[in-house]
Amino acid sequence: ISSAASDVYKRQTLDTLYRSDSNYVGPFIAALNDSSFLVMKYGLLGLINRNPCLAAESSQAFEGLNEGDLHRYISKAYSECGGTQYLPFFITAASEAKGVDAYIINSDFTKFAKKNGNEESYDGLVKAVSNTALYGDSWYARYSALQGLEAAQSFYESGLKGLSEIKEPSSKEIEAIARFRSKKANLSALIDEAKELNSEGDGVLFID
Numbered sequence: 001i002s003s004a005a006s007d008v009y010k011r012q013t014l015d016t017l018y019r020s021d022s023n024y025v026g027p028f029i030a031a032l033n034d035s036s037f038l039v040m041k042y043g044l045l046g047l048i049n050r051n052p053c054l055a056a057e058s059s060q061a062f063e064g065l066n067e068g069d070l071h072r073y074i075s076k077a078y079s080e081c082g083g084t085q086y087l088p089f090f091i092t093a094a095s096e097a098k099g100v101d102a103y104i105i106n107s108d109f110t111k112f113a114k115k116n117g118n119e120e121s122y123d124g125l126v127k128a129v130s131n132t133a134l135y136g137d138s139w140y141a142r143y144s145a146l147q148g149l150e151a152a153q154s155f156y157e158s159g160l161k162g163l164s165e166i167k168e169p170s171s172k173e174i175e176a177i178a179r180f181r182s183k184k185a186n187l188s189a190l191i192d193e194a195k196e197l198n199s200e201g202d203g204v205l206f207i208d
Contacts, residue, residue, distance in 0.1 A: 025050050032058055037070060044073045052080035063089055072104050079108035082115035087124050094128035102132055102141035110148040119159070122152040126187060133194040142198055149191050156184040 028050070031043025040062070047055035055077040062070060071093060078086040090109045097105045106129050113121040125148050133145035160180040163173055 025054065029054075029058070037065075041070060041073050044070075044077065048073070048077050048080055052077055053083075056081035056083070056086060069101070072101070075105050075108040079112040079115065082112060084116060084118070084120055086112070087121060091124045091128045094125075094132070097132075097141075098137050099141060100138075102136060102138070103144045106132065106141065106144035106148050110144075110151050113148070113155075114151060117155075119155075122155045123183075125149075126152045126183075126190075130190055133190070134197055139198070142194070146191065146194050146198075149187060149194070153184065153187050153191060156180050156187065160184060 025047060028043040028046035031039050031046070034040055034043065044055055044059065044062075047058065059074040059077045062074060074089070075093060078089060090105070090112055093105045094102070094109050109125050109128065113125045129145035129148045132141055133149055134142075136142035136145060160177065163169065163177045163180065166173055169177065
């Protein structure tokens with residue numbers, strides 16, 4: 001059997017298993033060691049569907065591989081699992097991605113930040129997608145970046161509201177209030193600038 005025919009058979013087998021209701025993960029884990037990147041992606045997708053954190057853990061070995069769209073599957077695994085150990089991947093990937101890749105990575109990064117629900121993740125999101133929101137190479141890249149910024153803004157607003165309701169805040173809480181106010185104000189200005197820059201042409205979706 002030829003290598004190409006073997007890959008087709010493996011993908012068909014994995015596809016059949018993926019569509020089943022079984023929680024069996026063995027074949028998908030085995031697929032991650034296959035020589036075919038396409039088979040690896042099928043394996044990773046099946047694993048994400050069944051055990052996203054196992055998929056995320058397994059994906060770390062592939063971060064350095066620059067083959068096709070494998071990084072999109074890694075991004076999906078990390079966003080489904082969460083965990084700040086995967087934050088550096090998103091910061092780097094979102095800062096470098098363009099076009100459709102940027103749309104996917106930015107969307108996954110936003111989902112990842114919501115999954116974690118912490119300041120560190122949202123700070124990383126803002127840092128990584130701000131330039132894309134302003135100057136991204138496509139409207140959908142800029143749009144997904146703007147969605148990420150707005151999600152961060154909501155997080156800062158919520159955090160500030162909770163802290164402001166404390167009757168006798170500690171010194172650390174007072175510092176946090178000042179920090180959240182500063183981040184909220186800076187982010188509001190950035191979002192307004194992004195909407196203004198993209199209010200014409202292919203950025204029409206940004207108009208309020």
